[in-house]
Amino acid sequence: MKLYTSLHRLLFLCLLVGLSGAVGAAELKLLPTPDNGLQPRLVTDSQGAVHLLYFKKRLNRPAAREGSLFYRQYLPEQGRFSNPVRVSSQAFNVQSFAIARASMAIDAAGRAHVMWYLPRSSVYYYTRSNPERTAFEEQRSMVQDYAVGLDASGDVAAINEQVAIVWAAGDLSREAERASYARFSHDGGASFGQETLISSPDLGACACCSLAADYLNQNQLLVAYRSAIDGIGRHMQLLTVQGVDNAPTGSSYAPVQPGQQWEASFCPLSTNDIAADSQERRWLVFETESRIMQMRLPDGDILAAGEPFTQTRQKHPAMAVNAVGQRLIAWGEAISHTRGGRLNMAQFEGDAAVEDFDFSEEIRIPDFSFPAAAALPDGSFLVLY
Numbered sequence: 247m248k249l250y251t252s253l254h255r256l257l258f259l260c261l262l263v264g265l266s267g268a269v270g271a272a273e274l275k276l277l278p279t280p281d282n283g284l285q286p287r288l289v290t291d292s293q294g295a296v297h298l299l300y301f302k303k304r305l306n307r308p309a310a311r312e313g314s315l316f317y318r319q320y321l322p323e324q325g326r327f328s329n330p331v332r333v334s335s336q337a338f339n340v341q342s343f344a345i346a347r348a349s350m351a352i353d354a355a356g357r358a359h360v361m362w363y364l365p366r367s368s369v370y371y372y373t374r375s376n377p378e379r380t381a382f383e384e385q386r387s388m389v390q391d392y393a394v395g396l397d398a399s400g401d402v403a404a405i406n407e408q409v410a411i412v413w414a415a416g417d418l419s420r421e422a423e424r425a426s427y428a429r430f431s432h433d434g435g436a437s438f439g440q441e442t443l444i445s446s447p448d449l450g451a452c453a454c455c456s457l458a459a460d461y462l463n464q465n466q467l468l469v470a471y472r473s474a475i476d477g478i479g480r481h482m483q484l485l486t487v488q489g490v491d492n493a494p495t496g497s498s499y500a501p502v503q504p505g506q507q508w509e510a511s512f513c514p515l516s517t518n519d520i521a522a523d524s525q526e527r528r529w530l531v532f533e534t535e536s537r538i539m540q541m542r543l544p545d546g547d548i549l550a551a552g553e554p555f556t557q558t559r560q561k562h563p564a565m566a567v568n569a570v571g572q573r574l575i576a577w578g579e580a581i582s583h584t585r586g587g588r589l590n591m592a593q594f595e596g597d598a599a600v601e602d603f604d605f606s607e608e609i610r611i612p613d614f615s616f617p618a619a620a621a622l623p624d625g626s627f628l629v630l631y
Contacts, residue, residue: 273626288620405461421474450474505548562616586611
């Protein structure tokens with residue numbers, strides 16, 4: 247099976263040559279998503295292994311949209327992905343909106359936990375794999391009590407045997423009163439507790455913006471979501487939920503910096519991503535006023551990821567941090583509900599840009615999709631589109 251078209255091969259070789267001459271820049275492996283897949287998500291586990299979740303159409307025809315989620319692990323010594331394992335137990339239509347993307351987390355036992363959303367059905371599904379990740383359980387519907395106004399994807403996070411699923415809900419016509427909710431598992435996803443309010447309803451929750459979540463430790467869960475204060479204060483909020491190792495005892499917010507603020511009467515249809523470095527420090531990439539921003543959590547400086555190719559909107563960022571602290575950010579330019587747009591990337595060390603990836607030709611993200619990024623054990627970066 248060919249992994250590259252001639253254009254992809256040429257671009258890949260040009261990038262490697264360019265990076266080899268750049269001081270301090272890490273090697274980049276740039277690949278299309280396997281199986282002509284869409285909406286890739288890359289996750290690095292605590293051992294440094296890289297895992298892939300993606301949607302694959304059932305039929306290889308442009309008009310066909312029905313398919314399933316699949317899982318693969320990247321095999322760095324062989325430079326390829328393992329054989330695909332089906333994740334979703336029922337086929338569904340690929341979601342036109344990137345905000346309805348699936349998410350994945352890997353726990354200490356090696357299980358993959360996956361959560362995804364079907365907008366027309368207003369259902370969040372969850373499944374988990376066996377420890378060997380060779381099979382997934384029957385998918386389960388996870389939200390019943392707070393299922394009004396489901397309009398974007400949630401997120402799943404895992405640490406040791408704890409698993410959290412997080413989402414936003416509430417009347418779509420009253421965004422200023424919407425809020426974020428969570429369910430927690432303490433037995434590796436075998437069972438979950440009740441649906442619990444975790445955010446302040448006074449801040450609202452943007453209806454059609456997805457959120458990101460990650461465990462800071464066994465007792466604290468970090469959630470990055472977009473508020474809707476008075477229907478226009480669509481700021482990037484950093485919420486820490488306490489006591490999640492048993493039952494949540496409360497939540498607190500980090501101060502909102504200017505780079506997180508965005509006043510808009512429309513819904514931005516945005517996504518964000520959390521990445522951890524080798525010292526377990528977290529980084530967040532998100533969109534503010536149509537530009538991709540990066541921030542070291544909880545209150546570091548906010549930097550722009552890079553200039554757009556043209557004066558178009560930057561969307562759907564993904565970030566990876568390698569063992570020496572270099573960060574790679576990938577995102578889409580001129581991306582829309584169904585149009586994939588153009589791939590853009592930047593690499594950073596500290597506050598300085600190491601490599602701007604001056605592509606000689608465009609790399610197009612497939613329609614309905616977005617990029618994904620991960621750091622490999624040798625310090626190089628893997629980017630899928």
